[in-house]
Amino acid sequence: MEPEVLTEVPESLKRLIRLVTRGFYSIEHAIVIDLLVRNPCMKEDDIIELLKYDRKQLRSYINTLKSEKFLKFRMRVETDTEGKMTRHNYYFINYLMFVNVVKYKLDHVRRKIEMEERDNTSRASFKCPGCEKTFTDLEVDQLFDLSTQKFICTYCSEEVVEDESAVMQKDARTLLAKFNEQIEPIYVLLRECDGISLSQDILEPEPTDLKHTSRYVANSQILVYFYL
Incomplete structure (x- = not known):
């Protein structure tokens, strides 16, 4: 059964x-995204007037979001009050790609952390002060002596000690658990968004001159939220 197409x-x-852009990008990027969440398709001039950015500054933020495939744009030729033809850029959120891009980026980070953890596991974590033989975490179960309740070197029978140089490596092994815990709110939302089907009006919204709508004025309230 095909999913319902949402309008x-x-x-x-x-x-x-909002969570992704506020968590991983600058506040300026987050403000642009918030505007476009509230207003499906905004003219570049309207964004500049509202946010008080110069055009070059705004486009640097826009280009970052476009390169991340979070935004799309449409160019439209319009006639001004003097009858002159001018080109205007309109921006809107790339909902079709956003969820998949976030999934890919998180999976890439997770795989990188897992690889580092595997590397750390194979490194020496224990050392014999007598013969200086080193042992990994995977070998430590072979060192435990039931009679003495100690970890004993299998080469010279001295008690092994934790390798101090490996302490930082062990801390790194908790990174994946911390990452999963911190990113869990995003994972929850990703699961809720999985399989969503959006209408063409959302994926390719028609440009709107926000100066002629009450929503344009209301958007100024978000600046207070971000700069408190």
Whole structure:
């Protein structure tokens, strides 16, 4: 059975987009995204007027979000009050790609951490002060002596000690657990957004001149939120 085609962006998807941009990008990037969550398709001039960025500054933020495949843009030729034809850029969120891009990036980070943990596991964590033989975490179970309740070197029978140089490596092994814990809110939202089907009006919204809508004025309130 095909999923229902939604004509409005689900709140879970809005929260996901805001959470990701606020957590991993600058506040300026997050403000741009927040504007486009509230207003599906914004003219570049409107964004500049509202945020008080110069055009070059805004485009640097936009280009980052475009390169991450979070945003798309459409160019439109319009006629001004003097009858002059001018080109204007309109920006909107790339909902079709956003969820998949976030999944890919998180999976890439997770795989990298797992690889580092595997490398750390194979490194020496215990050392014999007598013969200076080293042992990994995977070998430590072979060193435990039931009669003495100590870890004994299998080469010279002295008690082995923890290799101080490996302490930092052990700390790194908890990184994956910390990563999963911190990213769990994003994973929850990703699961809620999985399989969502959006209408074409959301994926390719029509440009709107926000100066002629009450929503344009209301958007100024978000600046207070971000700069408190």
